[in-house]
Amino acid sequence: MCPEPRLIEVRKNVLKQNDVVARALRDRFRAAGVFVVSLVSSPGSGKTAFLEKTLTQLRPNYRVAALVGDLATENDALRLARSQAPVKQITTGTLCHLEAAMVQSALEEWDLNQLDFLFIENVGNLVCPSSYDLGEDVRLVLISVTEGEDKPLKYPTIFNSADVAIVTKVDLAAAVEFSWETAYNNIQAVRPGMPVFRLSAKTGEGIGEYFGFLAARLRESRQLAAV
Amino acid sequence: MHELSIAISIVELAQEEAEQRGVQLEAVHLKLGALSGVVKEALLSCYQMACENTPLEGSRLVIEDVPVVIFCPSCQAQRSPSSVQLFCCSECHTPASEVVHGKELEVVALEIKECAPNLV
Numbered sequence: 452m453c454p455e456p457r458l459i460e461v462r463k464n465v466l467k468q469n470d471v472v473a474r475a476l477r478d479r480f481r482a483a484g485v486f487v488v489s490l491v492s493s494p495g496s497g498k499t500a501f502l503e504k505t506l507t508q509l510r511p512n513y514r515v516a517a518l519v520g521d522l523a524t525e526n527d528a529l530r531l532a533r534s535q536a537p538v539k540q541i542t543t544g545t546l547c548h549l550e551a552a553m554v555q556s557a558l559e560e561w562d563l564n565q566l567d568f569l570f571i572e573n574v575g576n577l578v579c580p581s582s583y584d585l586g587e588d589v590r591l592v593l594i595s596v597t598e599g600e601d602k603p604l605k606y607p608t609i610f611n612s613a614d615v616a617i618v619t620k621v622d623l624a625a626a627v628e629f630s631w632e633t634a635y636n637n638i639q640a641v642r643p644g645m646p647v648f649r650l651s652a653k654t655g656e657g658i659g660e661y662f663g664f665l666a667a668r669l670r671e672s673r674q675l676a677a678v
Numbered sequence: 679m680h681e682l683s684i685a686i687s688i689v690e691l692a693q694e695e696a697e698q699r700g701v702q703l704e705a706v707h708l709k710l711g712a713l714s715g716v717v718k719e720a721l722l723s724c725y726q727m728a729c730e731n732t733p734l735e736g737s738r739l740v741i742e743d744v745p746v747v748i749f750c751p752s753c754q755a756q757r758s759p760s761s762v763q764l765f766c767c768s769e770c771h772t773p774a775s776e777v778v779h780g781k782e783l784e785v786v787a788l789e790i791k792e793c794a795p796n797l798v
Contacts, residue, residue: 456704457790461695465687465708465783547680579680581715582783607762608715611777640764643773 469583472551476558476586481676483563486669487571489585491609492593493602494575497619497652499527501593502572504652506534509662513567513669518557520549520574527572537561548579551586567669577602581612588672595620596629600637607641615664616642618649621656684716684783685724689734691785696733705738705789711782712746712762740789746780 464470480487492498502517509515516537519527528540541549541557554571563569571587573580592613594602597620603610610616616638624631631649638647648664650657692706706725710718718741725739750757750767756778757767766773 458707458787459699459701459790460787461692461785463691463695463785465684465691465785467691468687546683578715582680582684604763608713611713611765612715639773640766641762643765643775645775 466582466584469551472555473584473586476551476555477588479563480569480586480588481672483566484673484676485563485566485569486665486672487569487585487587487589488665489571489573489587489590490593491573491577491580491590491613492575492595493577493598496575496593496595496598498572498575498593499530500652501617501619501650502570503531503534504655504658505570505662506531506536506538508658509568509665510534510536514565515568515570516561516566517570517572518554519572520553522546522574543574547574547576548583549573549585550583554585568665577606577609581609589614589668591615591617593617593619594634596624596634597627600630600634603634603637603641610638610641610645613642614645616645616647617661618647620651620653621649622651622654681716681720682724682727685721685728685739688725688739688785689728689732692737692788693732693734695785695788701788702791703734703737703788704791705740706734706785707740707742707787707789709744709782709784709786710741711744711780713777713780714783716783718743738789742786744779744782747778748774749776749778750774751776 490498506515517531518539518541520541520543521527522543525540528538531538539557541553571585590613592610635647638645648661650661696703722739729735729737746759746762747756748759750772752770752772753767757769759765760768765775
């Protein structure tokens with residue numbers, strides 16, 4: 452009889468495989484000098500409109516491309532193709548999030564040296580994507596004014612895993628009586644110090660500050676790479 | 679609902695370790711952080727599914743919850759936050775975003791089925 456169960460210590464990260472691929476991607480992105488931004492949000496928060504605006508407006512000055520994740524359909528890729536930037540759809544089937552390996556295989560034929568910015572739009576989901584590193588430099592979490600100010604409090608984990616918050620559809624703020632102050636305070640409560648941008652992809656309001664932020668981060672990362 | 683793919687990863691990882699050591703497993707011990715993005719109850723039921731038709735069928739998943747610990751810049755020490763909705767030091771209320779613990783999703787130990795031979 453065993454008085455005590457026999458235990459052997461292991462200490463292995465369950466998502467190690469994903470992390471290994473993500474690290475390899477990050478090295479590849481850095482070597483190519485491409486700045487990678489991922490987007491997470493709930494379905495319908497305006498990720499695709501936001502991304503379309505981003506691609507269209509950055510394109511005259513930067514070389515941009517995007518990967519978009521969805522369970523099914525190529526609709527987003529077709530919509531984003533209007534920006535004339537290279538866009539590839541990743542359909543995940545029933546999977547609720549993107550994993551690093553999916554990004555890796557989607558990028559197989561792309562020459563990353565030809566890019567300044569790569570955007571990766573995750574599946575619309577505020578839960579599952581938080582656990583998976585995709586090798587991105589910056590993770591943006593989007594909330595639209597129509598979702599209410601308490602989204603950060605309801606989904607603290609994803610806000611905690613993100614670097615920047617974007618409040619979208621501000622052109623509708625008055626109609627839905629959205630309180631910017633409450634939303635901002637909620638974001639700061641779950642992630643103190645998080646930069647927050649408020650903008651409208653439709654009217655273009657506030658988009659300049661966000662572009663300024665992206666340009667500054669691209670410069671910083673290239674300076675770091677040059678050292 | 680990504681707990682099933684997480685459960686499959688746990689089973690694969692544990693099975694690989696067990697095969698390397700030539701042992702059979704009674705249980706897998708896991709550390710699960712409050713900020714891991716994984717729901718304990720869902721993971722437990724997915725684990726049983728993931729074990730089906732594998733050598734781990736019938737084994738248990740033992741989960742140790744890891745609470746969030748932050749580093750407070752004022753106290754210069756590790757503290758617990760007021761809550762997961764309020765990342766402030768619970769002692770001095772300074773906002774603190776540096777997470778020290780709480781993101782764990784880690785297999786820490788394997789519990790072996792057979793009794794160990796007495797090596798003394």
